[in-house]
Amino acid sequence: MSRVFHRSLRQSYPTAVAGEGPYIIDSDGRRYLDACGGAAVSCLGHSATEVIEAVQQQVQQLAYAHSSFFTTEPMEQLAEFLIDRAPEGLESVYFVSGGSEAVEAALKLARQYFTEIGQPQRRHLIARRQSYHGNTLGALATGGNLWRRAQFEPLLTGVSHVSPCYAYRERLTGESDDDFSTRLAKELEDEILRLGADEVMAFVAEPVVGATLGAVPPVAGYFRKVREVCDRYGVLLILDEVMCGMGRTGTLFAVEQEGISPDITTIAKGLGAGYQPIGATLVSGKIYRAIEEGSGFFQHGHTYIGHATACAAALAVQRTIEEKQLLARVRELGAGLEARLRERFGAHPHIGDIRGRGLFLGLELVRDRDTRVAFDPALKLHAVIKKAAMANGLMCYPMGGTIDGQRGDHILLAPPFILEEFHLDEVVDKLDTAIGSALKTVC
Ligand code: PLP
Numbered sequence: 045m046s047r048v049f050h051r052s053l054r055q056s057y058p059t060a061v062a063g064e065g066p067y068i069i070d071s072d073g074r075r076y077l078d079a080c081g082g083a084a085v086s087c088l089g090h091s092a093t094e095v096i097e098a099v100q101q102q103v104q105q106l107a108y109a110h111s112s113f114f115t116t117e118p119m120e121q122l123a124e125f126l127i128d129r130a131p132e133g134l135e136s137v138y139f140v141s142g143g144s145e146a147v148e149a150a151l152k153l154a155r156q157y158f159t160e161i162g163q164p165q166r167r168h169l170i171a172r173r174q175s176y177h178g179n180t181l182g183a184l185a186t187g188g189n190l191w192r193r194a195q196f197e198p199l200l201t202g203v204s205h206v207s208p209c210y211a212y213r214e215r216l217t218g219e220s221d222d223d224f225s226t227r228l229a230k231e232l233e234d235e236i237l238r239l240g241a242d243e244v245m246a247f248v249a250e251p252v253v254g255a256t257l258g259a260v261p262p263v264a265g266y267f268r269k270v271r272e273v274c275d276r277y278g279v280l281l282i283l284d285e286v287m288c289g290m291g292r293t294g295t296l297f298a299v300e301q302e303g304i305s306p307d308i309t310t311i312a313k314g315l316g317a318g319y320q321p322i323g324a325t326l327v328s329g330k331i332y333r334a335i336e337e338g339s340g341f342f343q344h345g346h347t348y349i350g351h352a353t354a355c356a357a358a359l360a361v362q363r364t365i366e367e368k369q370l371l372a373r374v375r376e377l378g379a380g381l382e383a384r385l386r387e388r389f390g391a392h393p394h395i396g397d398i399r400g401r402g403l404f405l406g407l408e409l410v411r412d413r414d415t416r417v418a419f420d421p422a423l424k425l426h427a428v429i430k431k432a433a434m435a436n437g438l439m440c441y442p443m444g445g446t447i448d449g450q451r452g453d454h455i456l457l458a459p460p461f462i463l464e465e466f467h468l469d470e471v472v473d474k475l476d477t478a479i480g481s482a483l484k485t486v487c
Pocket of ligand 1: 083142143144145147176177178179250254255284285286287288312313
């Protein structure tokens with residue numbers, strides 16, 4: 045029996061002891077190229093001196109000050125930095141310790157906004173199938189991934205789920221981007237009307253889907269139509285950028301590429317790049333003012349809100365990304381990685397789709413390319429690939445999404461923004477070997 049309650053109780057894990065650029069090194073001296081940033085976290089790799097120094101300096105100066113007694117300089121400066129660069133309308137930041145907490149805060153802010161403005165009947169949430177918004181109960185209820193929800197279903201409050209913008213599987217034959225996104229926006233509108241036009245609180249979506257489907261970007265125009273529907277019925281739009289945000293797709297916020305602004309956005313993972321646990325919920329001026337002019341108090345809180353060391357780390361991460369112009373590098377490396385993936389796997393009999401944005405790329409594995417039929421979920425192909433990749437010194441993020449109740453296999457790549465070109469070849473070569481050896485065990 046392990047004294048540490050690991051996620052998988054039957055697996056033994058190598059012991060990570062050091063980090064060097066994009067590599068993690070274990071206690072046997074084996075090196076693993078981190079092609080997924082853990083879970084799209086480590087955007088600066090594992091040895092960014094600017095961030096390490098900022099953390100050391102902050103801990104020495106002040107380790108912790110509770111947010112109901114004090115504000116701190118790192119928290120104020122990080123909020124300033126983010127709001128200066130955030131989509132129009134987002135004016136204030138609530139700091140938490142990770143993605144699920146950021147989503148919980150977003151849901152409560154949406155609810156409190158409506159109680160403050162005298163619309164307490166607005167209580168329904170709509171999200172999308174095959175989505176993931178975190179593992180705490182409110183966030184889990186919001187997500188539409190059947191496998192993650194299944195055994196906790198009795199504890200989850202009712203949330204409606206509409207179709208995701210998942211072109212590979214949801215687009216009808218011959219349907220244009222415009223027709224597809226119009227159909228999805230109509231489905232959202234119908235669901236709002238079914239629930240009661242003035243009883244829906246918010247629609248929640250990831251701009252680019254991450255943890256359930258492996259980097260699925262929306263088709264052009266989808267989010268503009270979603271924004272219009274939300275506006276028509278006074279429904280708040282919450283965009284969850286916990287995974288796809290903070291530069292991962294080539295712009296600081298993924299939604300910048302959609303030409304709209306949300307009412308609330310959540311960020312985490314790349315915000316602190318793994319140097320400290322931190323997440324944040326960015327809130328529109330409309331919501332902030334409603335609460336400021338109403339009760340003046342957000343009925344929520346955690347012990348580590350705005351932790352000074354976490355904020356100092358995140359500020360150093362974000363300044364480094366800006367100073368080293370790493371967003372341009374993400375676009376450049378992302379194009380290079382996508383081109384290599386297409387060249388290597390474009391005609392692969394078991395890779396049905398290659399997709400994504402920036403350094404947020406996904407592969408979908410299928411038994412049959414023509415029919416798009418997934419592998420038997422019992423084979424857990426994605427997990428076999430992960431194991432084979434680790435044995436070969438590569439970290440990639442595997443997942444089994446849900447396809448009409450079945451599970452499908454996806455591989456997510458979300459490497460650090462500091463890669464060199466030769467690392468891209470190493471990623472593709474090692475992935476190819478891992479996929480090849482995993483397929484031999486299931487075909
Ligand atoms: N939201 C999205 C879109 C995520 O991808 C995740 C984690 O993968 C979360 C929320 C939950 O974040 P955390 O694991 O930091 O609680």
